[in-house]
Amino acid sequence: MARAGVVVGGVGLAMVAATGVSNAYTYDGSDPSSTGCASGATTVESATVRNSQGSVGTIELRYSVACHTAWARMTLNQTAGACGNASAGYDCAHGFVTRNNDGRSYSCTIYQGQTQCYTPMVYDKGMTSFAEGVKDTVWGLADARTAAY
Incomplete structure (x- = not known):
């Protein structure tokens, strides 16, 4: 697979392109806390995650102006019960x-x-991103998507 790399001015503008896949920018896949990008970040969009029985939580699109990155934060209204395996x-x-x-x-x-x-995180200077939250419940799937920012 051919790869091309471009680095302009160091941090923030590095890009790696690979044929047939999405671009990989600086900070893509990085942790917002360990990079310091979470410091000073704000919630730019949010939505209530709900199903026919009502709200089960909130999905937020967080954004760091300093790092030009976005990430999602999902918060449930109650502590999660058993999940993720056949017996649950x-x-x-x-x-x-x-x-x-x-x-x-x-x-x-x-x-x-x-x-x-x-x-x-995803790097998104000059681009837009959105967040989505999903929870499987006895009353059906609860989901929501934020507007893009």
Whole structure:
């Protein structure tokens, strides 16, 4: 597979292109906390994750102006019960962030005993991204998607 790399001015503008896949920019797949990008970040879009019985949580699209990155934070209204295996009968809750221009996406999972998770980041200077949250429940799938930012 042929790869081409372009680095302009160091951090923030590095890009690696691979034939047939989405672009990989600086910070793609990185942790918002360990990179420092979470410091000063704001919630730019949010949506209520709901099904026919009502709200089960909130999905947020977080954004760092300093790093030009976005990520999703999923928060449940209650601590997650058993999930993710055949005996539980339900999939665990997931948050997703997706960059619109190339579809690059990362996810996080809320496991039993937890209420929150956040995804790795996508770089999105000059682009847009959205967040989506999904939770499997006895009353059906609860889901929501934020507007793009």
